């Protein structure tokens with residue numbers, strides 16, 4: 001009886017090992033064929049939702065607000081040549097389609113948790129996002145693929161930007 005039980009146990013172990021090994025091999029295959037950014041429907045829907053309600057398109061997609069959001073997804077997040085001028089200089093919403101190509105997912109998480117971008121980029125919103133949402137955004141944008149041109153480069157405060165730009169008032173001294 002004991003012998004039979006022992007045999008059963010070892011057979012089950014063997015079966016388990018085989019299943020695990022097969023799953024691991026399948027995972028490797030997925031990865032090596034460059035499908036690391038393959039999107040499942042749930043992640044895609046979540047990323048689309050987060051990007052929309054967090055307003056990333058408002059600045060990073062040309063004409064998005066003017067079109068009341070009716071810009072096809074293939075044209076999302078290609079950056080904008082509208083300057084944002086204030087005491088920080090002039091900033092331009094970056095082309096995130098090109099930006100994400102340069103980063104690994106781990107780097108993206110790190111950047112989102114640590115970098116303070118210049119105004120009006122709401123970097124603090126990225127800090128509030130769950131890691132799962134940040135990962136979803138990354139995969140979504142990578143999946144859209146690289147497109148568009150880089151946004152114009154940042155200009156320091158003493159440099160006059162070319163039009164168009166939005167001028168922010170200087171921060172008033174706090175009244176006491």
Ligand code: HEC
Nearest residue numbers: 054055056059091092093094099117118119120121122154
């Ligand atoms: C109010 C406008 C605005 C909104 C909304 C906004 N951004 Fe930005 N974003 C900018 C600007 C302007 C810059 C450039 C900042 C700088 O030069 O430091 C920027 C920079 C970035 C960068 C740095 C890219 C680089 O080239 O270094 C990332 C990443 C980014 N934004 C992601 C996002 C995401 C994701 C969202 C949505 C959650 C978002 N942004 C929402 C305006 C915005």
